[in-house]
Amino acid sequence: MTGCLFCKIRDGEIPAEIIYKDEDMIAFKDIHPKAPVHFLVIPQRHIANLFEVNADDEGLLGRIQLTIPTIAREQGLDSGFRTVLNTGPGGHQEVYHMHYHVLGGGPFTGFN
Numbered sequence: 001m002t003g004c005l006f007c008k009i010r011d012g013e014i015p016a017e018i019i020y021k022d023e024d025m026i027a028f029k030d031i032h033p034k035a036p037v038h039f040l041v042i043p044q045r046h047i048a049n050l051f052e053v054n055a056d057d058e059g060l061l062g063r064i065q066l067t068i069p070t071i072a073r074e075q076g077l078d079s080g081f082r083t084v085l086n087t088g089p090g091g092h093q094e095v096y097h098m099h100y101h102v103l104g105g106g107p108f109t110g111f112n
């Protein structure tokens with residue numbers, strides 16, 4: 001989608017520290033980490049948020065959630081992690097390309 005920050009990261013137009021990539025999803029470090037480890041997992045295809053998904057996305061959502069623990073372990077989060085997915089203004093979503101936050105590795109700061 002034109003003008004979408006995370007589409008630009010996907011397309012390599014804006015730099016990011018990418019830690020995982022496959023045909024369905026990309027994971028990269030959050031630029032303002034709220035925990036010692038804080039990364040975002042986005043679908044490759046532009047989807048604004050959970051209000052925009054439909055039944056065809058069931059497999060995609062499942063695959064993302066099934067992959068997150070593997071990426072988390074690779075990032076050292078063996079004792080666990082927090083996943084957060086903000087949807088819409090009511091969920092304090094700032095970037096309208098769906099993303100799972102994955103946080104862990106110590107105290108969280110300023111995360112609402």
Ligand code: AMP
Pocket residue numbers: 005014016029030031032033085086092093094095096
């Ligand atoms: P949300 O409020 O759920 O939409 O979260 C958006 C997240 O994207 C925030 O945690 C930001 O720190 C993060 N963010 C914004 N710009 C970038 C960027 N260029 N690279 C990586 N993360 C970013």
Ligand code: ZN
Pocket residue numbers: 001004005006007008045046047096097
């Ligand atoms: Zn996008």
